[in-house]
Amino acid sequence: MKQVTQKNITILVFLFTLGTVFSQNGKVKQANNNFNDYAFMDAIASYEKLVEDGYSDEQIFKKLGNANYVNARYEEASQWYGKLVELEEAEIESDYYYRYAQSLKSIGDYEKSNQWMQRFSTSKSTDQRAKNFGNKEDYLERIKRNSGRYQLQNLSINSPVSDFAPSFRGNELIFSTARDTGITSRNIHEWDEGSFLNLHSAKISETGDLEEPKRFSKVLNTKTHESSSTFSEDGNTIYFTRNNSQNGKFSRDGKGVSRLKVYKAIFQNEQWEKATELHFNNDDYSVAHPTLSSDGKTLYFSSDMPSSLGASDIFKVSINADGSFGEPQNLGPLVNTESRETFPYVLDDVLYFSSDGHPGLGGLDVFAVKLDGSSNEVINLGKPLNSMQDDFSFIMDIEGKGYFASNREGGQGSDDIYAFVETEPIKFTCISKLAGVTKTLDSDDVLANVRILFMDGDAIVGETISDNAGKFEINLDCNIAQYTIAADKEGYIGTKQTLLLEKTSTTDLVLELAKEQPKTPVAGTNLLEYLNLNPVYFGLDKSNIRSDAKESLLKAVAYLKANPSVKIEVQSHTDSKASNGYNQRLSERRAKATVAFLVVNGINIDRLEQKGFGESLLSNSCNDWSKCDDRENELNRRSDFIVIEE
Template sequence: MKIKKILYTGLIILLALNASAQKAALTKADNNYNKYAYIDAIATYEKVAEKGYKDEEMFQKLGNAYYFNGELTKALIWYDALFAMNTKQEPEYYYRYAQTLKASGNYTKADQTLETFTKLLIADKRGLLFESNKDYLEQIKLNSGRFEVTDAGINSKYSDYGSAFYNNKLVFASARDTGGIAKKTQKWTNQSFTNLYAAELKSDGTIGEPERFDRKINSKFNESTPIFTKDGQTMYFTRNNFLEGKRGKDDKRITLLKLYKADYVNKKWTNITELPFNSDLYSVAHPALSLNEKTLYFASDMPGTLGLSDLFRVTINNDGSFGKPENLGAGINTEGRETFPFISGDNELYFSSDGRPGLGGLDVYVTKLNGYNSFGAVLNIGAPINTGQDDFAFIINYETRKGFFTSNREGGNGYDDIYQFSENKKLVCEQSLTGTIVDVETNIVLANTKVTLLDRSFKILAEITTGAAGNFTFQVNCGKSYYVRAEKQEYETKETPITIESKTGKENLKIALEKRIKTIQSGTDLAKTLAIPLIYFDLDKSFITKAAAFQLEKIVAVMNQYPNMKIDVRSHTDSRQTAKYNMALSDRRAKSTIQWLVQNGINKSRLTGKGYGESQLVNQCSDGVACSEAEHQLNRRSEFIIMSIE
């Protein structure tokens, strides 16, 4: 007994120590996770998981750690485990799960997961974009096959990314080991901090050996994603919060990203200053310049951001100062990540996003900059640039249609790799808006109708007059909203709004015009002629409502126009309730209508009327027949039949 008791006590202690060790390990992993030390967190969490320890929060953090580190196929393992353990997760996990499913090629399950995400967050733009672009894979397929992609030949076994053109060189960030004794690494990836490197772009299309860019620019922390002015005298670049030997931190003691500027003076980069809209509390990164170099674009999670990171712009004033950063808005940004902007020489904005329908991870998109605050359709540039993994930092020479981008796709040399490409066909979204103008009553096509295309601000863009076939055609921009105005003598002018799809194709619009001057004669029902609604009484009531009075004023106006006109008021009900009840109700309504018309100036001798109950149904909805509310409504009507005019 004593021995058993000792063993039992020892077992309890062992179990307690084991549980305590696991708890300590999880606590350490949590701390690393919250400090963005994702590699350390992964190692600790996985050791615990290997021992069979299952915990929902741990699976979430393991999935997130790989997800935010760009390793989507590994993140899928833990999101699979998470959803196998409990499908009731926060909406964001459904979106991340869908992204990792795409990375593995399982688009069917990814779309099913996005359906659930959309139902949970009905106002989220990512879900709305998915709902309105269910055929996104087909559209991406149409956009694909326009690039020849090869390895850039400058990659190491570490991370290489974020390139920029500078004179005849390619400048990029790399975490390659420089061979120093005191090798510094960042906990996020367990790799060296990145420095800027430059490689010559040779005339034969090859790239020279990369060399350190500049000692003044490179610090002991991260430098990346430079952009240079056309004269080569100014550069903007991303760096960890580090200046003049001092490292800045946010309130969680994390060193975030900032934008810096440097000047090229006497063949040296100098005057390194941080931009005034940086902050220790949020990151600002990945600069891009407008064509006139008066606007700086960048990515940030600063206050006012719609998602995890948004694209912003800021004016560069003539004196070198900066305006107030502006969010590019919901036309570009989503609740996901928008990042790595680039403005091409033909004024197109390229950027990466994981918030739009894509192949998985970050995909590269493009939109035309039509003005300071106007964008064209946002288009996925397709494969082979985009894959199920992260594809980003796209730059292109608009004249040669050659460029570079970064990806962590399978088959690379390192963590991220730089690829070069040649575009053999430009992506163009072409849409035409065609339509026909017809008479609303006869459906006869209307020739000689003036048709005007207007933008959302009602600015006239184009005009056309229909021919004998009543047709019109306009060339329009993908993804844009317009108004189409149709005008013809003797008809009421009509404006119809339309939003063009964000893909190549043709939109068709049929516009039916209503005659302004209508022929009336004995037997005409003024209710139909004047478009008076079928119902203007409350349910089971016979008194005149305000809505009914508005409609009856139309009858008064016509009868005043024709002093000898006589009207027969006929009231009808549906078949619900008894025939006796309906007859009495309809008769009260007819009398109430006549009384209102008399009170408003129509001589009683000009009016007759009665109720017909359910005796003159216009469809099959009689007693015992199942009908919809809309079908019953057709029977609840009032008629104002002209008995005579002269």
């Protein structure tokens, strides 16, 4: 903005802390006094005169940059910040890099702006603005993709001064303006040499045209700033911004700052009652720019109260059924940064707000974010709604028609109100949380470190790895109705399945992987040894399949199913107890029982042969069973799986 309106006042408090006392000759002292008294236009002139007289001082350049920056004179601010960063041995706080980058962006020098944002990010990596920049280094391309969705029109109601902060009240457009009110010059605001702000109204005709504006209310407009209004659905309750005042006049704190406060008033008996301030206002910080949620149960506003993350943050507070309020809650780092987040507006479940902390085109840009948690994306509304200058105080109805303010080139005044029509709605990335576990197919044991890909067609759109407990979580775009999930791990057979994603969390997804089978063994190989399986043992004088042998048998079945060309001969054996003839018949029964188990579990009999060897092929030296213990004799009571065809 070319003149300071209330969107800048919160930053003035921040800038007060930057005022450092230096050389106190007459000219410097007067310039400092102007700066510390917030007479920034006088301060700019004083400091510029000092530079003309040969002063080249770090503090002068800082204050010239800051004074121009808060007045949205970004070209001038970039010049002075540029001189500041060129000084050798200057102690420059990282926030000056950020404001320099923002100023460069506002004059269209995006390449140089990005260089200084890199410098800022390096020096202050934990800053939310640095994180946002690092996550969105392609922000200009993203903004380009979001552009072209609005048709704009400058309005005839605009004046040569500042007009901004539109709001809806039935068939009226209420807005704030600094146009000539007939008040004498003693009410000229020395911060920006502009008239005080008052609320005006313009009726919206059936064709959408605006009629000649009028003063909104003599009761609500006072000899201070009034701005940023919002109304209940019936239009009979207003919340608006006003400077801290007593008896209708400015009231300042111990630092000389007139803080901003939100006031409430009721319309009844065809007139507005005297406004009362909300209980969470405070003389030590500002509360401003209120807006109501669509259901009227929540009030959103901007403030620099102690829990703020930056120069001004967006908060919300619940409105109880009896009209009382809850405690304000900061909307957190998804929305708020260390810079300015301000002018909130809520339509259904979308919050629109202005910020110079999120990656934008320059100055304040308008952004949108979902309030229901279904997306973690903050979207820049793009051109032409956003520009290199300040774009703010966005409002829109459910039909996509709305208004906002901007100080872009080509306007009638310092800030103009523009009408717009949204030709294409914002499409947020819809987020659904998916959780599950990875396991082995046969044993049901958890399987750690499985790589899981989520694909939309052939495109990979998500990736994660299960942890040591086999668990995984991922946020997916729920605008994609069907995903293909591919899971793989070395030593296991990869698996794919289809997921129909609902717009709710899924926590019972189980992905099972079978252990990768070795290559086909050569003929003559004992398949059980090749697969590193326990032998199939039998009880003394028994031919039934023991329960402890079933695990090895089932894994052998899985291998045979996965390798249908392999044929085996089941060779069964006995210990040396009993006669040779008896042991031969017993081994044949064991071979028959083993083959039967394989057939019952799905292996074709044509792939199986069987043979009993009695006690002729003992696996140890226990040819006299009485000289061996039970374990040694058990080693001979077995079935082997010998590969006969690969």
